[in-house]
Amino acid sequence: MPGQRKRKSQRRHAAERMAARTSGPGRWEVVFETQSAAEWREGLRRLRTEAADIDWELTRIDTLCGRLQQPTTYRLSRFVPATGR
Template sequence: MGRWEVIFETRDKADLRAHLRRLWEARIDGPMIRIDTLSGRLVQPTIYRLSRFVADLA
């Protein structure tokens, strides 16, 4: 049990890759990270969002 917590959000794919690289260098557990791509198509810009899983303590 737990929830996904947003840790980073950007419109720039290069920023996303750089942030992921830093997480991997810090040895963050890969399955605990989720990448969402929110596509705005022609109306809104595409947004890349990184979330991490936070387990409930109870």
Template sequence: MIVETRDQVELRTQLRRLREAGIDGSMIRIDTLCGRLKLPTTYRLSQFVTDPGRRPEREPAGR
């Protein structure tokens, strides 16, 4: 997982950074966790990792 946020702007910013870094779009997953009435909607941005023993090619700053 790269980021989990309620802020759509933050999600789009992280997605743009991944694309600018040359990450293949087919390796990116976006989940929308709908909280309905009790919890706010949350967005989760993940990158598929082919070798879980290795670190992802790029990790966002501060994560």
């Protein structure tokens, strides 16, 4: 498929940048979580326009796939580096 190698390379480089920035001590903090896909899209749109303090390079989007027992959950987390003492 045309362009697939380029997309794979871009994803790999993005993953390497994320690993380099989050390799130190710290934790993932949940910024936004919902079980509604429409609410998820609206929440992301709102955060992109309003939240200037979010470093999008240090964010992670998780989609926790649901089954009959648990519905699908969408979660946006950001990496918070540990403060040195």
